[in-house]
Amino acid sequence: MHVVIAPDCFTGTLTATQAAEAMAAGWHDTAPQDTLTLLPLSDGGPGFLDVLAGALDGDIVALTVSDPLGREVPAAVLVAGAPGERTAYIESAQAAGLHLLAADERNPALTSTWGVGQLLLAALAEKPQRIVVGLGGSGTNDGGAGLLAALGAGPAEHLARGGGALADAPDDALSGLLSAREQLAGVDLVLATDVENPLLGFKGASAVFGPQKGATPELAQELEGALGRFTEIVARTVPEPLDLLTGAPRRLDREPGAGAAGGLGYALFLLGGHRVSGVELVLDTVGFRDVVRGSELVVTGEGTFDWQSLQGKVASGVAVAALEAGLPSIVLAGQVLVGRRETMGLGISGTYAVAETPEEVDAALLDPVGTLRARAARVARTWSPAR
Structure with a gap:
């Protein structure tokens, strides 16, 4: 039996590669006769660069940037493609990721995306024709104001002190926004996001994702x-863009993906970016549909x-792509919080949790590799035919 193992990271415990290796080890424990292909994935969040670096023949540019609280952390830019098509x-997440913060440091009123702006400037220094920004897993909720400040759109004291400080920002806080836009003239700026939430409202960044980052109601x-x-402030500074079809003004804060990564999507829209599905971009880049051809699960x-x-x-993107290829897919997760009815529409044939009780959750956190490996071994007894 040929099995393709294609997980996302297990946030806070395992990278996508580590998760794939643990699953493969457990599967092999039960079904050593099966052929296993490991294909770690990402949807734009943590691990995005590692996954793409493994699939592309590119160069890694290492640098140091600010984390959400202004501390230096290592980061990188991946540059790929022939001259003129770079x-x-x-x-x-390398600069604004929630994983960079200790539990008692998670306060989206104070965290900033300044470091993401530093990453964008480093990417621009490579003179590419296209820049792809993976969005997800952030510990920030500043609408990308910190990023814009790093590009010179306005003073850091107004824009780079976290989302809470924006309430007191003056009308001219973004006086340099047009100049910041000019730095990206001629560059195709792409947002690879895992969500379609707008910036504001009941489905916006603060309401939906703020609590995950430490925000009280x-x-x-x-x-x-x-x-x-x-x-x-944005509306006072620059005119709203016009819809090319209708000629009506476009509210960028309502665009799908504007609320991604605490509103980073909104800032990138202001710089002229456009959104794509992060998981679809990754699936295409790693050649997922070619890899699964001839597999059975x-x-x-x-x-x-x-x-x-x-x-x-990742899980939904993989399931849909597998269904298109006529293959069954299953999900192996740390915890499963949705039922069979919700997953049937995606063509998922089964969901399996590593931990189902508080005690099992604690055990999984203490030994994420061992518990995931053991669960994969049990799942293989169900899905792999006898020797």
């Missing part, structure tokens, strides 16, 4: 107001398989 890839409301103030997974996983994440 693409630079950056992973926003009260703080999430304050951040919503601060981002609203940010959009007012696809195994994917992530740390927590929940309602968000059904929309734009």
Whole structure:
């Protein structure tokens, strides 16, 4: 039996490569006769650059940037393609990732995307024709204001002190936005996102993702107001772009993906970017559809398989692509929080949790490789035919 193992990272515990290796080891424990192909994936969040670097013949440019609290952290830009067709890839989570913050440091009112702006400047220095920014897994909620400040769009004291400070930003806080845009003239700026949420509202960055980053309900409301103030400053600074078909003004804060990575999507839209599905971009880049040709089963997974996983994440993207190829797919996750009815529409044939009780969750956190390997071994007994 030929099995393709194609998981995302298990956020906070395992990279996508480590997860794939643990799954493969467990599967081999039960079914050593099976042929296993490992294909670690990403949807634009943590691990985006590692996955693409393994698939592309490119160069890694190493640098140091600021994390969400201004501390120096290592990061990189991946540059691939022939002269005149060069693409630079950056992973926003390397500078703005939630994993860079200790539990008691998670406060989206204070965290900034300044370091992502540093990554974008480093990408521009390579003189690419295209820049792809992977968005996801952020610990920020500043609407990308920090990124814009790093590009010279306005003073850092107004824009780079976290989402909460935007509530008091003056009307001229983005006086350099047009100059910042000019730096990207002629560059195809692509947002690779795992979500389609707008910037504001009940489905916006603050309401949906703020609590995951440490925001209380009260703080999430304050951040919503601060981002609203940010959009007012934008409206005073630059005219709204026009829809090419209707000629009507476009509200960039309402664009699908504007709320990605705490509103980083919105800032990149202001710089002229356009959105694509992060998982689809990765699947195409690694040649997923060619890899699975001739296989009999696809195994994917992530740390927590929940309602968000059904929309734009690796697991849903893999399941849809496998279904198109006429292959069954299963999900092996740290926790499974959705039922069979929700997964049937994606063609998922089964979901399996590593941990189902609080005690099992604690054990999985203490030994993520061992517990994932053991669960994969049990799943293989169900899916792999007897020797």
